[in-house]
Amino acid sequence: MAEYYYSKIHPKKFALWLGLGSIIMMFAGLTSAYIVRQAAGDWVFYKIPEVFTYSTIVIVLSSLMMILSIRAAKQGNKSLHRLGLLGTILFGFVFTLLQFRGWDQLTEIGVRLTGNPSGSFLYLISGIHLAHLLGGILVLLIVFIKSLIKKDPVKEILETSNPDRFLGLELASTYWHFVGVLWIYLFCFFYYNTI
């Protein structure tokens, strides 16, 4: 048991949730800028490329993988845990590729970064989202590499009594689900605001 009395939640988890709050504020700022700017007129409407629908599906799949992986870890099934992590990361990469494809398709239909702000906003907001997602991939890679390292068996037995032994994994998974949900929000936002 730790030294503080009022914690129902680990302080680091709490700090992460707060951090997610500030990321939400950042995107709230950006999407409300979009709305305000759109309301001012002189706005080019276009249809959001279909690839973004696929990337949305992929990000959901990757979150499912994450759930699988964390379940396996808690049941002590190491290989499934690693497999799940690997799947999460791979789907993360596929998502990244699809986003790039989406930007290409935007350019093909004549919506460019430097054109009307309606397009600039889409590039910029999805780009900033992707930066957050890449940060998540980096964290997952670290968690994955750690899971490959063989531990001293004595230490491993001692570990099982540590209530916080999944902390790192849980933090990573919370963040990952968050960037996923964030993309779903952004996708819906663009979907309803573009056509």
Add this chain to the structure above:
Amino acid sequence: MASTDINVGTHTHDDHHHDHHDDHHEELNFFTKYVFSQDHKIIARQFLVTGVLWAVIGVAFSVLFRLQLGWPDESFPILETLLGGWAEGGKLDPEFYYALVTMHGTIMVFFVLTAGLSGTFSNLLIPLQIGARDMASPFMNMLSYWFFFIAGVIMLISLFIQTGPASGGWTAYPPLSALPTASSGSGLGMTLWLASMSMFVVSSLLGGLNYVATILNMRTKGMTMMRLPLTIWAFFFTAVLGVLSFPVLLSACILLIFDRHMGTSFYLSDIWIQGELLTNSAGEIIEGGSPILYQHLFWFLGHPEVYIVILPAMGIVSHVMATNAKKPVFGYHAMVYSIMAITVLGFLVWAHHMFLSGMNPFAGSVFTLFTLLIAVPSAVKVFNWITTLWKGNINFTPAMMFSIGFVSLFISGGLTGIVLGNPALDIGYHDTYYVIAHFHIVMAMAAGFGMFAGIYHWFPKLFNGRMMNANMAYLHFWVTFIGSYCIFWPMHYLGEAGVPRRYFSFSEFDFANGFADLNIFISVAAIVVFFAQFLFIINFFYSIFAGKKMEKLNPWGSNSLEWTTPIVPGHGNWVGKIPEVFRWPYDFSKDGHEITPQTTSEKDLEDIPAVKRIPTR
């Protein structure tokens, strides 16, 4: 110290979150101890010393441009010696004047009054006053300082580049800030400004997340939220404000960076330069953006930012006042709820900075309403400070003097806020010296006084039990207090006459020429106040190394936990167990006892004879 045998019951020491308890035995070399330290007390010192150094630079800049404003026709050869090409023939270059004003604002608001004030005291006091060994994440805390440091280095570099630092004002409005060719400071200087501010945002976020997580989750046994010192409440809401508003500034900066470097036009539209429409690198006309969008995003941070600056000062003042008046804080709950109300309302008033930017009149009325509403919790706080002093057994320590000075300044500057909050009046006052007077008195001076109060009060906790020299401190107080009013009060008259802010010289306007003497008076006062600050600087640095050692653990007779630590607390703060808390920190002059520390239980009160319990002064 209360000779309480602290009963910590089931309070077991766990090695998990803090493997460096008690008298720590980790191996520390100079670097891990003083440079890349994860100890909140060292990080607090780093913020403070860095903040003080920035303050010297920021204030020195104001003296330079006050020379220009006071004596526009004079030339000062010393300026050429100091600034070289920026002051040829001893006269400030107009471009550089704007750079100085911009840097002064940025440095003072962000580096001194945000990082230097909230960074120092949140770090020092949160763990010490809530009874924690350190922050939730000491590592993030260390990063927070180093990001601030990097922000500072970038800003410092921008001062020395050939085209000069950013010069579009601390608010960095486009198009001046968005077009690299708009002025010499809009080039590389502005790029560095944006880079530096982005680093600063990261620093504030890392710090703020930690402060909130620590306050909510790591309080010692018995430390309920309503037993927290008002300092901690203030730091808590400051952090909440920062965590929710700084990300929006980052968004604003990113859009600006794209406009500058990627050819987008979020903030720009139809810019005519010398009869030609501006185009991007691809040769397309830049159109479709709106500079007002930037103003919204900027002030969504900008207004909360002024409360990020003032709330910590308010917390410090409340605590110092109760301690030195030996009276319970009047209306503790009202104090807490008014900080909360200020925080919430603080998010809803940003557009009062934009009454003249063009706004839907209905939106204007809503923002006016909320703006004027903020005066209510502010007035509650003022009332409570005064009633805390009322009939108190006041101990006029230097910290107490500065706290009382704070209240005076906050009233004087807050009243003009109510004037400015009315759009009809703001039409006349916007962008005049009236606004300068308002926010320097209510924010700059008041928060500065709060910071001085904090430094004089907690210096022994910051620097190994050494005290600052009190006589120098009193002199420092009186010159600064009278001097501040001499500088900023007359600016109201300038503003009422319509003298605009951010002008290099007024000699071409007849109406403003009548104020030439007043401007000289202001400049003289500014110079005097500037030099008076060396009373503080010398005292500060001298006392760090050679100040008188404090004789008792609790020099000011305070009830809060920080004074129960050893004179020089190690990493982990308390030797042995963390004390348990049984009461709020403001049980002063209760039942005939001057102080009753938070660690005193009801049982102690019965058992221990009063004489023994009180570490009388």
